[in-house]
Amino acid sequence: MLVQVRRYPTINPLLSEIADFERQVAKVFDSFLSGEAQVSRSYAPPMDIVENDNETLVVTALSGMSKDDVKISVENDILTISGTRKENQLPEKARWVRNEIRTGQFTRSIRLPKGTDSGKISAEMNDGLLKIVLPKAEEVKPREIRVQ
Amino acid sequence: MSTNNDVTVVQQDNTAMIRKPDPVATVTPLADIYETPDAYVLLLDMPGATKDSISITMDQSTLVIRASVEGYVRENATLLFNEIPGVGFQRTFNLTDGIDRDNVDARYENGVLMVKLLKKEELKPREIRIQ
Structure with missing residues (x-):
């Protein structure tokens, strides 16, 4: 029986840009791994990006993982979130009835928005959501200029 | 759909319950x-x-699980990129008579809800020893 997963349309043309970028990153990794049998499954956890005047918030849905299962790195203005979600363990004498949850390795990358204060990036993980705050440097924050 | 399962899954779109506002x-x-x-x-x-x-x-024949997600798009914020769908969860499972409705255990950790439905005593496998 098919399981219905609702797909919501993305609201921003950034989507294709991010997807292209991730493909390029994946290609680089693949070239390193070629020749090696890749048996592990991989998937892309969904991501939201929210911006306000002071910061950009990157939210990634990573249920089933603790903060020790996730790695965040910034290199050359590229923020990369990676990790491995372990499969749910089947106890002894048990059998699967359904198996819908995707597990395995994942990597998601975004280019840091211009003007990110990369020294002040912070992250927290709660209830399966990873929230990374990218603060904006003072000079890129919008300012109101009063007419004298 | 497999047979002999006490838990089956229904498409929530078919259920009358989502007609509620x-x-x-x-x-x-x-x-x-x-x-x-x-x-x-x-x-x-x-x-x-x-x-x-x-x-x-839970009622006689169904188990309904619902939850909501606390929004993180505050006032004066713009959602630039959106893949995480919806702001809540709902799913309905069909149950048969084999489930003990008074014995349900649930736990929520790291975004995963675990619900344990115990089988009725008479349906549990028993080992019969030869005397």
């Missing part, structure tokens, strides 16, 4: 289900659901 856009959480000799264990992926918002309701 519901301002919250819900998605169907993905689930892993396994059967042990004395129970069924459901593991549902509900990232962002707050523990207090999770409701598990």
Whole structure:
């Protein structure tokens, strides 16, 4: 029986840009791994990006993982979130009835928005959501200029 | 659909219950289900659901799980990129007579809800020793 997963349309043309970028990153990794049998499954956890005047918030849905299962790195203005979600363990004498949850390795990358204060990036993980705050440097924050 | 299962899955779109006014856009959480000799264990992926918002309701034939996600798009903020669907979860499972409705255990951790449905005593496998 098919399981219905609702797909919501993305609201921003950034989507294709991010997807292209991730493909390029994946290609680089693949070239390193070629020749090696890749048996592990991989998937892309969904991501939201929210911006306000002071910061950009990157939210990634990573249920089933603790903060020790996730790695965040910034290199050359590229923020990369990676990790491995372990499969749910089947106890002894048990059998699967359904198996819908995707597990395995994942990597998601975004280019840091211009003007990110990369020294002040912070992250927290709660209830399966990873929230990374990218603060904006003072000079890129919008300012109101009063007419004298 | 497999037979002899005490837990089956229904498409929530077919259920009459969602006709109730519901301002919250819900998605169907993905689930892993396994059967042990004395129970069924459901593991549902509900990232962002707050523990207090999770409701598990059971009647004669169904188990309904609902939860909502606390919004993080504040006032004066713009959603630039959106892949995480909906702001809540809802899924309905059909139950047969084999489930002990008075013995349900639930736990929520790291965005995964675990619901353990114990089988009725008379349906558990028993070993009969030869005298």
